[in-house]
Amino acid sequence: MKIREKAQIIIDILESHYPKTPIPLDHSDNFTLLIAVLLSAQCKDERVNQITPRLFKLANNPYSMAKISQKQIYEVIKPCGLGPQKSKAIKSLSKILVKDFNHLNIAKMYIDSGSTCLSVLTEEKYFLGKLDYIQDIKKQIKVPILAKDFFIDPYQIALSKSYGCDCILIIIAALNGAQADEIYSEALKHNLSVIVEVHDQKEAEMALKFDQALIGINNRNLKTLEVSLNNTISIFEVIKTHKGPIISESGIKNANDAKYIYEKTGIKNFLIGESLLKSDNPSELMKKLIQITQ
Numbered sequence: 001m002k003i004r005e006k007a008q009i010i011i012d013i014l015e016s017h018y019p020k021t022p023i024p025l026d027h028s029d030n031f032t033l034l035i036a037v038l039l040s041a042q043c044k045d046e047r048v049n050q051i052t053p054r055l056f057k058l059a060n061n062p063y064s065m066a067k068i069s070q071k072q073i074y075e076v077i078k079p080c081g082l083g084p085q086k087s088k089a090i091k092s093l094s095k096i097l098v099k100d101f102n103h104l105n106i107a108k109m110y111i112d113s114g115s116t117c118l119s120v121l122t123e124e125k126y127f128l129g130k131l132d133y134i135q136d137i138k139k140q141i142k143v144p145i146l147a148k149d150f151f152i153d154p155y156q157i158a159l160s161k162s163y164g165c166d167c168i169l170i171i172i173a174a175l176n177g178a179q180a181d182e183i184y185s186e187a188l189k190h191n192l193s194v195i196v197e198v199h200d201q202k203e204a205e206m207a208l209k210f211d212q213a214l215i216g217i218n219n220r221n222l223k224t225l226e227v228s229l230n231n232t233i234s235i236f237e238v239i240k241t242h243k244g245p246i247i248s249e250s251g252i253k254n255a256n257d258a259k260y261i262y263e264k265t266g267i268k269n270f271l272i273g274e275s276l277l278k279s280d281n282p283s284e285l286m287k288k289l290i291q292i293t294q
Contacts, residue, residue, distance in 0.1 A: 025049065029278040031097070032056055035065075038089055043080040051080055061278060063128055065094035103133045107141055110276070113286035117144040117167075119271055122160065131163040138164035146195060150174055154186040167193040170213070172203040173222055184210055195247065199231075204238040214244050216271060219251040227251035229261055236265040247271050255288035268293035 024045040027033035032052070039048045055076045059065040065073075074087035107118055120137065121129030127148075134145050147165035149156065152175065160168060168187050170180055180196075187194045194213040198204045199222055207215050217239075219231045232248040239246060248261050249271040261267055270289065276282045 026052060028056075028060070030280065031061055031278065034093070035090060038093070039077060039080045039086060041086070042082060047080060051077055059094075061274060062094040062097035065090060066098045066128065098128060104136060104140060106277070107137045109283055110286060111141055111143055113283045114290040115143075115286060117146065119146040119148050119273060120165075121149075122147045122163075122165075123149045131160065131165075134160075134163045134165050144193070151183050152179065154182060157183065157186045157190055157192065161190045161192060165192070167195060167214075169195050169197060169216075170210075171197045172206055173197075173199055177206070180206075180210075184213065188212065197249065198235060198239075201235055201238045204235045208239060208242060211243065214247060214269075215239055215242055216247040216249045218249045229257055232261050232267065233264045236267065240265075245269050252289075254285065255292055258289050258292045262292055 023033070025033060025036035025040060026049045027036050035055070036048055036052050039051065055073070058072065058076060059068050070087045070091045073090050074083045077083055077086055077090070080086065103120070107120075110118060118137065118141075120133050121127045122131045122134065123129045129148065131147070134147060137145065144166040145164065146167040146169060147160040147163075148169055149160070151157065151168050151170060157168060168183070170183050170187075172180060175183065184194055184196075194210065195216045196207040196210050196213045197216040197218055198207050199218050199220070204215070204217070207213070217232045217235045219229055220227050221231070227250055229248075229251055236246065246265075246267050247269040248258075248265075248267050252258055252261070252270055252272050253275045258270055261270075272289070276285060279285045
């Protein structure tokens with residue numbers, strides 16, 4: 001009997017005795033499990049589970065973790081022991097994961113799974129995005145692309161257009177009325193679509209004047225950073241007469257969340273990023289989301 005065959009017999013026996021091995025470390029996805037395992041070196045699992053909620057509130061994905069300082073990580077995790085080494089390892093590991101991020105493969109997977117358009121992060125300082133991502137994707141995939149950025153100057157419109165974007169984002173909370181009007185008008189001059197993003201009913205009322213725009217309802221409270229799907233439902237009542245498409249954004253983790261919003265409002269457009277990137281099977285999740293509105 002070959003070594004590989006013997007190994008398979010042992011694996012089969014172990015799986016029959018332990019079909020579901022419990023994981024004592026609290027986690028929500030592969031990344032948070034990876035960090036929890038790293039912290040568990042020479043530290044009890046109970047202690048790790050006490051520390052990780054604070055750390056993951058600060059950053060729960062490699063992109064966010066790569067942006068915060070090693071000192072910030074250290075201040076949270078030092079009760080786990082080996083703080084200097086572990087904080088350095090967490091920071092380095094997150095940077096590696098971000099560096100290995102392949103925007104082309106992700107874009108292709110989304111489109112192959114049924115997505116009709118793409119949202120591409122282009123803001124560099126806080127979200128590690130790049131306009132180059134749009135240009136790269138456009139060379140291989142002919143789909144509408146939203147440049148997800150903080151648009152505060154008309155110059156950004158022409159710049160984003162030159163990289164191939166089809167749509168820009170106006171965040172009502174980030175602009176005064178005159179600024180929003182200027183960005184909107186400039187986008188239309190460049191034949192770009194516009195998503196006007198709102199977070200509450202007051203902003204929603206302001207967004208109604210942009211009659212050629214799509215309106216995106218963000219489910220995240222900007223003051224508390226808490227997410228509630230009911231935000232879409234309450235704001236929808238204010239803008240349900242809007243003639244353009246309405247989108248629900250943030251906090252949609254699975255098909256049940258999308259179904260809940262669809263059944264309450266009829267909204268069938270969703271802007272989903274983090275949940276797909278963190279999913280073990282993003283392609284399958286995408287297909288389930290699309291089935292909700294078919």
